[in-house]
Amino acid sequence: MVGLFENFINLIFPVHCRLCREKSEDNICTKCRNSFKFVEPPICSICGIPVENNKTGLCVNCNNEKPPFRMCRSVYLYDGNLRKSIKLLKYQGKYEIASVLFKLGCDYFMENEFLFPADCIVPVPSNRIRLKERSINHSLVFGRMLSESTGIPLSHCLERTRDTDPQYMLDVQARKENVRGAFKTTQDNDIKNRNVLLADDIITTGATAEECSKALLEGGAASVYVFTLARSIGGKINETGS
Numbered sequence: 001m002v003g004l005f006e007n008f009i010n011l012i013f014p015v016h017c018r019l020c021r022e023k024s025e026d027n028i029c030t031k032c033r034n035s036f037k038f039v040e041p042p043i044c045s046i047c048g049i050p051v052e053n054n055k056t057g058l059c060v061n062c063n064n065e066k067p068p069f070r071m072c073r074s075v076y077l078y079d080g081n082l083r084k085s086i087k088l089l090k091y092q093g094k095y096e097i098a099s100v101l102f103k104l105g106c107d108y109f110m111e112n113e114f115l116f117p118a119d120c121i122v123p124v125p126s127n128r129i130r131l132k133e134r135s136i137n138h139s140l141v142f143g144r145m146l147s148e149s150t151g152i153p154l155s156h157c158l159e160r161t162r163d164t165d166p167q168y169m170l171d172v173q174a175r176k177e178n179v180r181g182a183f184k185t186t187q188d189n190d191i192k193n194r195n196v197l198l199a200d201d202i203i204t205t206g207a208t209a210e211e212c213s214k215a216l217l218e219g220g221a222a223s224v225y226v227f228t229l230a231r232s233i234g235g236k237i238n239e240t241g242s
Contacts, residue, residue, distance in 0.1 A: 018088055018097055019081050027097045028085060033104065036082040039074050039231050047206060048072045049233060067206060068213040069198065069224040073115055074231035075108045078202055082230060086202060095136060102142045105229040106149040116225035118197035120155040120190070121147050124212055125183070127163050142229065143199040152197065157189035157219065158212060175207040183212050185219030192220035197227055204232040 016022065017029035024030075043050050044059035047067060051059050076082045085101055088094040109115055123143030147154040161184050185191065196216050203209055203226065213224040 018094055019084060026100055027094075028100045032081050032085075033100075035080060036104070037077040037079055039077055046071055048074055048231065050077075050231075067210050068217055069209060069226050071116065072203060072206070072209060072226035072228070074203060074228045075105050076230050078204075078230040078232035086230060090138065090201075098136070098138065098141055099145075101229060102145045105142060105227075106145050109146060109227060110149055114150060114152075115227065116197055117195050118150075118152050118225060119194035120153050121150075121197045121199055122155050122158050122191070122212075122216065124198065124200045124208060125158050125160050127160065138201045139199055142201055146197070146199055146227070155190055155196075157185045157191055158183055158215060159186060172205050172207075175205050176210075179207050179211045181211070183215040185215055189219045191216060193222050196221045196224045198224055200226070200228045202230040202232055203228045 015024050015027065017024040017032055018027050019032040020029060022029055022031075039048065039050060042052070044062050045057040046062040047059060048071070049059050056063055078086065085097060089097055089101065121143050123137065123139040126137035126139065143154055146152070161182055198209060198212055198216065200209065209226045209228075213226070216224050
């Protein structure tokens, strides 16, 4: 009966793609989803950022100083329709597209044999001010969906020690200072000697991922891996991202 009712509602109020506005079976149509650009090799073997003429296997930053996390991988480039989708979700409250976007990330993670040897999944904790504004923590939604898809348990051991300014307003150095020491693990954390997968929606400079990784390692984690839906590169650091 529920299926019949939903079909009836869709006949009266057909779903439209939130990007192109064409009629669709989902909130983001197949054509728009297919326009999302995957992060493809060559990439830095540690942070996963696309690189050119890569002889060492590392980007300049990772070659100069390795980050605290062991490896980071992202599904899509923060560009085109994917960028538009994330903006609709984060800044215009189009929460209905979250399940579509994050399912794509979960499918990618599953299709690539889990990518990392993770024992638990930890979402990046939301800033309380931003959580009040947006009503949901996108990283938590992503983390929960990853946990449900993979069977890897979700841990809520990471928390913020203070609220921080929005990262998209800051340059690279200011982002690092903004989140320095802004995270810690709970006293009763469940990550001792475990491989942790840090989940977030987007990575830009990596400042947030690095600070979260430091806190997780200090909390007893054996290693930290990072997985995000999107990777922002080039001149887009002032728009959004960690």
